[in-house]
Amino acid sequence: MICNADEGDPGAYMNRNEMESDPHMVIEGMIIGAYAIGANEGYIYIRAEYPLAIERLDRAISDARAYGLLGNNILGTDFSFDIHIARGAGAFVCGEETALIASMEGNTGRPRKRPPFPSQKGLWGKPTNINNVETWCNVASIIKNGADWFTRIGTEKSKGTKVFSLVGKVKRTGLVEVPLGTPVKTIVYDIGGGATDNKKVKAVQTGGPSGGCIPDSLFDTQVDYEHLADAGSIMGSGGIVVMDEDTCxxxxxxxxxxxxxxxxxxxxxxxxxxxxxxxxxxxxxxxxxxxxxxxxxxxxxxxxxxxxxxxxxxxxxxxxxxxxxxxxxxxxxxxxxDKRCPARVCRSLINYYIDPAACRGCTICSRNCPVEAIDGKPGYIHIIDQNKCIKCGTCMEVCNFSAIVKLSGESIDTPFAPIPINKGR
Ligand SMILES: Cc1cc2nc3c(=O)[nH]c(=O)nc-3n(C[C@H](O)[C@H](O)[C@H](O)COP(=O)(O)O)c2cc1C
Ligand code: SF4
Ligand code: SF4
Structure with missing residues (x-):
């Protein structure tokens, strides 16, 4: 029995939160699962970058042993089961079940062809059941409240709830748990509060680096396994990255x-x-x-x-x-x-200019430019030398008068040399 706690998607921390806040929830799920399939050995494969989760799991496992909930003859029955922690070095591919097993066996963490599936031939050649932390966390509540209770939540094919890590250009970031089938727009707008800085949301990326980008025109899409697949994306571990209009x-x-x-x-x-x-x-x-x-x-x-x-x-x-x-x-x-980046992100396709009508000649930009690409003196309209500019955007950040503009495929008229502000207007 393996609990997959590798959680390699950048920005995802659902599993870490579950293990740190309630390690017994994971352990209880694994004990029930082991009892159901007759397993005697359990492992939690967890990335070494999660020291607090490891510490809390370690302690929870010791406590469970002390209470007779793990180990030989659990609660006086003939059922014996114990859990060990296996640390992973943090390679994304080691979250894949066959690579994970290879890494636990001391081999290079690389996937292999399936079949045989781990349930047929897994760790050290034994049939192995491998599930995610969140899956194990659901088990005890399902046993307690019944399958009907659980299957009432969600959609026809995607049952229960799912925890998502909502990140990116959204007002309220964090972990959110919603019934499967909740529309993207509910998560982005009702829960996340929409984009930051009054920008327009352009798309979301679901499923981590292997997922797809869903445009705002499809935000009625229900977040479940089938509808995400129809949109070309995946559920993955549950990352949702919100992108605004400034994203290329x-x-x-x-x-x-x-x-x-x-x-x-x-x-x-x-x-x-x-x-x-x-x-x-x-x-x-x-x-x-x-x-x-x-x-x-x-x-x-x-x-x-x-x-x-x-x-x-x-x-x-x-x-x-x-x-x-x-x-x-x-x-x-x-x-x-058109050799143009509409979102004005791709460095090779953008240029920074100083708007003569807005420049106050304060000199902050020229003093901060790391390559001395800005010409000017106090009270003069400043100019950016396009041949020297490395497009770092520092000038735009420091200008207090919104005089720096970033353009792609367009340009504005600027003087050839710095001129006094009153003459330039
Ligand atoms: C590249 C790759 C990385 C994966 N990373 C994880 C991971 O970090 N955690 C995880 O539970 N499953 C991961 N998986 C999926 C596992 O192979 C496996 O399907 C999963 O642990 C089954 O758990 P579940 O059915 O309870 O969700 C990954 C799969 C691939 C292909
Ligand atoms: S697709 Fe091939 S190369 Fe890529 S991670 Fe999987 S096994 Fe390795
Ligand atoms: S920081 Fe802005 S206002 Fe000041 S000189 Fe540069 S462009 Fe002009």
Whole structure:
């Protein structure tokens, strides 16, 4: 019996919270599960970056042993079961069940082909039941309140509640537990309070780095296994990242793909080489060097990797690209055809200018520019030398008069040399 507490999705901390706040809930679920299937050995595989959760689980396991709830002849019966903690080194792929088992056996944490499934041949060749922390946490309440109670919550096929970690450009971030089937808009607006700084929400990414981006036009989508899959995304461990109008969807796809490239275990070619090539194409596009053929190739590669990668890390890695191509194709085309980043994010495609009508000649920008790209003196309209500017955005951050503008594919008239403010207006 294994409890999967690897929780490798960046930004996800549902399992950590469950283990830190109520470790007995996990242990109780595992004891019931072990009794049901006749298991005598249980392991909690937990990443070493969770020291507090490990400490609390350790203590809870000792307490359970002291109360006769773990160990030999539990509560005087002939049922014996004990739980041990196995620490993982924090590789994302080690959350995959066969890689996790390999790592527990002392081998390199790489997935293997299934079948045989762990339930047939798992840890040290024994049949192994492996479930997530949250799954184990549900068990005791289901036994106590009955299956009907649990199945009344959720949708026809996705039962119960799910904890999500709501992060990104949303007013109220944190962990939220909702019935499966709750619409995206309820989570983003009613619970999360919408976007920060009165911006417009553009999309959400569900399912962590292997998930997909769902546009705001589809926020009626119910968050359950089937509807997320229809939208091209996945539930994953339950991460929801909110993105606002200032997010470039091509850059977002590149960011998530970079994660897959770094975390790919390298065992199979489609994932090892394919995600790397996809990332190269995305880099080309965000640098304004992409072509329409690149977009076609990107989509083709994504679909092939989805079909041919060995494990779900590779099979799902193209999701951010496929969903952004599906819902935000116009942004890809703007990068490729107009050499423009509509969200003004991709560095190679943006420029900073000083608006002569707004500049007060205060000199803060020129004093803070790390490459001395800003020309001017007190009382003079300042100018950014486009050849020197490294597009770090420092000037925009420090200007108190909103005089710095960031543009992509456009420019504004600026003087050739600093001129006194009264002459420049
Ligand atoms: C790349 C990859 C990473 C995974 N990471 C986790 C993880 O961190 N935690 C987890 O419970 N399941 C993870 N899984 C899913 C597990 O393989 C397995 O399906 C899961 O532990 C089953 O638990 P459940 O059915 O109770 O949700 C991952 C799968 C893949 C492909
Ligand atoms: S899909 Fe990626 S992570 Fe999975 S086995 Fe292949 S190389 Fe390894
Ligand atoms: S910080 Fe703003 S107002 Fe001051 S000189 Fe620079 S652009 Fe002009």
């Amino acid at each position: 969807m091509v850059d977002t796809a590149k960011y998530f793909l970079e994660f897959a490239v770094e975390e790919s275990c390298g065992k199979c070619t489609p994932c090892r080489e394919g995600t790397y090539q996809m990332h190269r194409i995305l880099e080309k596009i965000t640098e304004g060097k992409g072509t329409n053929e690149d977009i076609v190739l990107l989509e083709k590669l994504a679909n092939i990797i989805k079909l041919t990668a060995l494990c779900r890390l590779g099979q799902t890695a193209p999701n951010p690209v496929l969903t952004t191509l599906r819902y935000f194709k116009d942004e890809y085309l703007a990068h490729v055809e």
